[in-house]
Amino acid sequence: MVVWTKQERACIQDIFSKLNYEDTGPKALQRTLIVYPWTQRYFTSFGNLYNAEAIMSNQKVAAHGTIILHGLDRAMKNMDDIKSTYAQLSMLHSEKLHVDPDNFRLLADCLTIVIAATMGTSFTADAQAAWQKFLAVVVSALCRQYH
Amino acid sequence: MSLSAKDKLAVKTFFGKVAPKVEDIGREALARTLFVYPQTKTYFSHWADLSPSSPQVKKHGLTVLNGVLSAVELIDDLKGGLLTLSELHAFMLRVDPANFKIINHNLLVVFAMMFPDDFTPEVHVSVDKFLAQVSLALAEKYR
Numbered sequence: 001m002v003v004w005t006k007q008e009r010a011c012i013q014d015i016f017s018k019l020n021y022e023d024t025g026p027k028a029l030q031r032t033l034i035v036y037p038w039t040q041r042y043f044t045s046f047g048n049l050y051n052a053e054a055i056m057s058n059q060k061v062a063a064h065g066t067i068i069l070h071g072l073d074r075a076m077k078n079m080d081d082i083k084s085t086y087a088q089l090s091m092l093h094s095e096k097l098h099v100d101p102d103n104f105r106l107l108a109d110c111l112t113i114v115i116a117a118t119m120g121t122s123f124t125a126d127a128q129a130a131w132q133k134f135l136a137v138v139v140s141a142l143c144r145q146y147h
Numbered sequence: 148m149s150l151s152a153k154d155k156l157a158v159k160t161f162f163g164k165v166a167p168k169v170e171d172i173g174r175e176a177l178a179r180t181l182f183v184y185p186q187t188k189t190y191f192s193h194w195a196d197l198s199p200s201s202p203q204v205k206k207h208g209l210t211v212l213n214g215v216l217s218a219v220e221l222i223d224d225l226k227g228g229l230l231t232l233s234e235l236h237a238f239m240l241r242v243d244p245a246n247f248k249i250i251n252h253n254l255l256v257v258f259a260m261m262f263p264d265d266f267t268p269e270v271h272v273s274v275d276k277f278l279a280q281v282s283l284a285l286a287e288k289y290r
Contacts (some may be wrong), residue, residue, distance in 0.1 A: 034268040035275055052269050109252065113271070116256045117263035125182040125199060128256065132183060 002137050004079055011130035016076050018119060025069030026062035028111040030055050036106045042099060068107070075138050082141045090145035101143045108135040148276055155222050157273035162219045164265055165212075165258070172257050173212030174205045179253040187246055211250065218281045225284040237288040244289065247282035254278065 032039050033055050040049050046060040055061055071089065078085040093099045112131060116123045123131075150158070165172060178199035180187050194203045214232060221228030236242055255275065258266045266274075 031268045031271065035272040056268075109255075113255055113259045113266075116259040117266065120260050120263065123256075123260055125179050128179060129183045 002080075002082070007126070008130040008133065009079065011127050012076060012079070012134050015115060015119070015123075015127060015131055016073065018122075019069070019115070021069040021073070022062075022066050024065075024111070024114055024118065025067070026065035027114045028107065029061055029065035029068060030058075031110040031114060032103075032107045033061065035110060036103075039103055039106060042097065042103070072138065075141070076134070079134075082137050083144060086138070086141040087145065090142050093142055094146040101139070101146060104139040104142050108132075108139055111135070148279065150222065150273075150276055150280060154273040154276055157270050158219060158222060158277045161258075161262075161265060161270050161274060162216060164262060166216060168261065169212050169216060170205070170209050172254075172261060173208030173210070174199070175208070175257045175260075176250065176253045177208035177211060178204050179256065180250050183253070184249050187249060190240075190242060190246075212254075215254070215278070215281065218284075219277075222277070225280050226287055229281070229284040230287070233285050233288040236285050237290075244282065244286040247285060251275075251278040251282065 033043070033049060034052050043049060043061070043064075046058060046064075048054040048058060049061075074085055075082045093101075112128070112135065115131065116128075119127070181191070181197050181204065182199065188197055191197055191203075194201065196203060198204070218225060218229060255266075255271065255278075258274065259271075
């Protein structure tokens with residue numbers, strides 16, 4: 001069972017409050033597709049992903065990035081039981097989308113970097129620790145239904 | 148995943164911006180490594196103070212990032228150029244190479260914080276590739 005301290009909850013909620021989901025989400029997914037190009041294998045229906053410029057101007061990538069961040073918002077609103085909150089999402093990613101779970105970590109790392117760029121020095125070591133713990137729990141919950 | 152000419156140029160350009168702030172960035176990256184990944188503290192049990200404000204963290208952060216900056220100059224032959232450093236890490240320090248990924252991640256986080264406009268996704272991929280190659284070169288003499 002995951003135990004959150006008061007400070008961790010506050011840190012994580014504070015970070016989300018500083019984000020524009022329609023900006024952060026797209027940026028995180030674009031960065032993942034550019035920095036780890038093999039992740040593009042899951043988005044063959046998204047059209048032109050041939051280079052960084054194409055990825056950054058791709059509307060489907062942007063829309064999907066926003067969806068992802070809203071999904072994380074759900075986890076933040078249900079921090080004490082992310083496992084159940086994500087049970088169906090986990091099934092979807094495993095049974096239907098067949099996503100290698102390592103990709104969750106890659107996206108998580110890129111999201112952390114986008115948030116660091118957004119928040120600058122207010123992304124303190126404490127904030128980073130709490131945020132990465134949150135993402136680790138999210139990733140674990142997404143991996144849960146894989147078999 | 149070796150470095151293209153484009154990667155090398157991106158790395159040299161970006162680290163040119165990093166160099167004037169080497170002390171701050173090095174300290175911040177090491178401090179975050181020790182704080183966010185507490186298992187890394189096991190390598191520094193001989194330090195009295197492992198907090199971000201510790202003089203040892205400041206000094207060692209500088210040492211580490213200066214090492215990375217020197218690797219930029221050796222970018223055309225990392226394995227050869229970093230041989231002595233590899234021997235140091237392999238035989239003396241015996242740092243588990245898994246930790247290279249950790250410090251690399253924290254370097255990227257601090258780069259993003261301090262250079263939000265310069266650390267674009269394209270620069271990010273080149274720097275990530277470079278740091279991975281540096282890690283490989285450092286691990287060369289391990290076994």
